[in-house]
Amino acid sequence: xxxxxxxxxxxxxxxxxxxxxxxxxxxxxxxxxxxxxxxxxxxxxxxxxxxxxxxxxxxxxxxxxxxxxxxxxxxxxxxxxxxxxxxxxxxxxxxxxxxxxxxxxxxxxxxxxxxxxxxxxxxxxxxxxxxxxxxxxxxxxxxxxxxxxxxxxxxxxxxxxxxxxxxxxxxxxxxxxxxxxxxxxxxxxxxxxxxxxxxxxxxxxxxxxxxxxxxxxxxxxxxxxxxxxxxxxxxxxxxxxxxxxxxxxxxxxxxxxxxxxxxxxxxxxxxxxxxxxxxxxxxxxxxxxxxxxxxxxxxxxxxxxxxxxxxxxxxxxxxxxxxxxxxxxxxxx
Numbered sequence: 001x002x003x004x005x006x007x008x009x010x011x012x013x014x015x016x017x018x019x020x021x022x023x024x025x026x027x028x029x030x031x032x033x034x035x036x037x038x039x040x041x042x043x044x045x046x047x048x049x050x051x052x053x054x055x056x057x058x059x060x061x062x063x064x065x066x067x068x069x070x071x072x073x074x075x076x077x078x079x080x081x082x083x084x085x086x087x088x089x090x091x092x093x094x095x096x097x098x099x100x101x102x103x104x105x106x107x108x109x110x111x112x113x114x115x116x117x118x119x120x121x122x123x124x125x126x127x128x129x130x131x132x133x134x135x136x137x138x139x140x141x142x143x144x145x146x147x148x149x150x151x152x153x154x155x156x157x158x159x160x161x162x163x164x165x166x167x168x169x170x171x172x173x174x175x176x177x178x179x180x181x182x183x184x185x186x187x188x189x190x191x192x193x194x195x196x197x198x199x200x201x202x203x204x205x206x207x208x209x210x211x212x213x214x215x216x217x218x219x220x221x222x223x224x225x226x227x228x229x230x231x232x233x234x235x236x237x238x239x240x241x242x243x244x245x246x247x248x249x250x251x252x253x254x255x256x257x258x259x260x261x262x263x264x265x266x267x268x269x270x271x272x273x274x275x276x277x278x279x280x281x282x283x284x285x286x287x288x289x290x291x292x293x294x295x296x297x298x299x300x301x302x303x304x305x306x307x308x309x310x311x312x313x314x315x316x317x318x319x320x321x322x323x324x325x326x327x328x329x330x331x332x333x
Contacts, residue, residue: 002298005090006046006289008317009082010231013049015039015291016090019056020065022295025214026054030299033076037301039072045303046289048072050226053083055090063103064091071225078105078168081233081281085111085124089285092124106130106168108125114282117321120316124285128167129236129278142198148172150246155199157189163242164204167279170224171238172200173207174245175191178328181210181220192331207235210327211241214250217243218327225264230263237279240268264321288314 005016015038019025026034031054041048053093054068067087069077084102088111092098098113110127117123132138133147143153148164156162160174172193176185186208194203203224219239221232233282236259243251249313251257293306 001292002295004291004293005086005233006049007053007086007090007285007287007288008263009085009233009283010261010266012080012082012229012231012233014051014053014080014083014086015049016053016055016086017298018090018094019054020209022298024295024299026299030301031068031070034071034298034301035070036074038303044307045291046308050223050229051077051080053080053087055087058103060103063101063108064097066097066103068105071223073225076105076220077225079109079128079234080169081126081128081237082231082283084109084126084233085281085283086287087226088113088124088126089122090286095254102126111169117284118316118320120313120318121284121286122313123283124172125280125282126233127278128234128281130168131241131277131279132166132168133164134166137168138164138170138200138204139202140164140200140204142329151215151243157185157191160185163246165238165241167234167238167241169205169234169238170200170202171205171207171235171274171307173209173235173239173242175209175211175243176264177322181208181218186220186222187228190227194222194224205232207239209233209239210249211247212258212260212327214255215252215255216260217251217257219307220262220329220330230273231261231266233266233281233283234263236266237268237281241270241277241279244270260324260327264317265324284317286317287311 035052038044039049058068065188101108114123190206206222223234269280
């Protein structure tokens with residue numbers, strides 16, 4: 001039998017599939033079909049998920065393992081901060097290591113075990129990098145800029161300022177007030193830029209942020225390949241960097257920033273070293289269910305004969321977020 005895990009970081013839900021434990025790993029085609037089916041609330045299990053985190057042997061030296069991120073629509077993301085925390089926990093417990101490197105699409109990234117956020121809420125800190133502002137890294141076109149940092153873009157939405165950062169996932173960020181963040185603007189912009197449009201031909205993750213106080217944000221995300229998510233780790237990281245760059249009187253480098261989201265709360269630390277930026281993302285790595293399935297059924301996407309075992313971790317996480325402050329109608333509850 002093979003074992004899958006249902007996990008989440010800030011209620012950004014995934015299934016972990018360790019391909020190194022299989023006699024015959026899923027092919028790329030099988031992995032895409034498996035992801036589309038298991039993440040679909042109708043055809044999958046445990047109310048679906050936002051994607052699958054596939055663990056493979058590393059391709060880069062010094063890494064403990066490789067993580068691939070397959071979105072619910074079958075597309076592959078270059079990185080996932082919330083997912084990386086859960087993979088870091090899985091690998092930490094599998095290999096009994098607390099500080100190591102994980103091979104991702106663009107780089108080896110540092111991860112480390114962190115103190116629990118609350119009773120029963122295990123946490124990990126992960127590196128978010130590389131960072132780029134370049135037009136080609138996102139990519140975008142027909143907007144009149146080579147970089148977008150705190151610019152009005154009436155082509156996208158009038159009256160809002162935007163910043164675009166790849167970490168390496170592409171993100172478009174705008175800071176706004178509570179009424180705007182609770183409106184349908186994010187849905188409108190997210191759907192437009194992730195459909196056929198002349199500005200972001202490959203789509204883009206859209207993050208709207210509400211500044212609560214110094215070093216304190218609320219972030220809501222429309223994720224490319226997924227839609228609305230409870231949280232987006234790379235989105236909260238990119239938004240933290242944009243916060244420090246465009247609101248230097250409120251967002252500070254090398255200090256802990258509290259980032260609230262509809263799924264809970266994380267912390268970020270934005271680093272500026274040797275003329276480059278990187279972000280440390282600290283948050284929960286919660287395992288909600290363990291799923292036993294035969295390897296043949298994995299290859300055939302047959303979930304009719306699985307055995308699932310729930311953990312007690314979700315109740316601890318819910319207790320944690322119930323004690324968080326509320327700033328708008330999307331705060332964790």
